[in-house]
Amino acid sequence: NRMLGRSAPPRLPPYNFALSPYRAKKPWPPELLELPRSKQFNFERRFKRRLTAKSMRPKLNKWVRTLQWTIAVVLLTHCFWFQEWVNVYEHEDPDVFVPVEPLRRKTKELLDSVFWDGFYTYEEAPGKGRTSKSK
Structure with a gap:
């Protein structure tokens, strides 16, 4: 394990607290119950x-x-x-009011104005209800 010409540091034996010349004043950890x-x-x-x-x-x-x-x-x-919840609206009337539809239309208009080709479109699939299709 030489690195840049230096030898590895010598391995020291593990420290023996019992033989230490610097005795602890208090035992650690203290006995909390006492x-x-x-x-x-x-x-x-x-x-x-x-x-x-x-x-x-x-x-x-x-x-x-x-x-x-x-x-x-x-x-x-x-x-x-x-998200198009096709399975939710599939069995219902296609003219049912979807609460977020006005927000979706506004978002579509905004995204279409940013991305000239159109961001996403809704297409009517026969027998499937409304589905979302990316261009």
């Missing part, structure tokens, strides 16, 4: 705070929340504006 209630509370509060601080990942939480909202908005938008 401590008074106030000291137990102080230990619990201190380590709960440290654990909470260690477990916080603000960037990850932000990206997960952003991804969840994005997926929800995209799915709802797709369901209301672009």
Whole structure:
């Protein structure tokens, strides 16, 4: 394991705490049951705070929340504006009022003005009800 002419660092034996010249003043971890209630509370509060601080990942939480909202908005938008519920309307009257149809028409006009060839069109399929077809 030589890198740039250096030899590997020597392997040290594992540290033996029993032979340490620097003895601990208190045993660690403390016996919580032997401590008074106030000291137990102080230990619990201190380590709960440290654990909470260690477990916080603000960037990850932000990206997960952003991804969840994005997926929800995209799915709802797709369901209301672009999804054709053919099996729902197939057995019903073709002239039934679809609540989102005015919004769909406005969206189609807007998208057709942006994409000159037309973004999507509705075609009547014989016996199938309304279907969506991309150009």
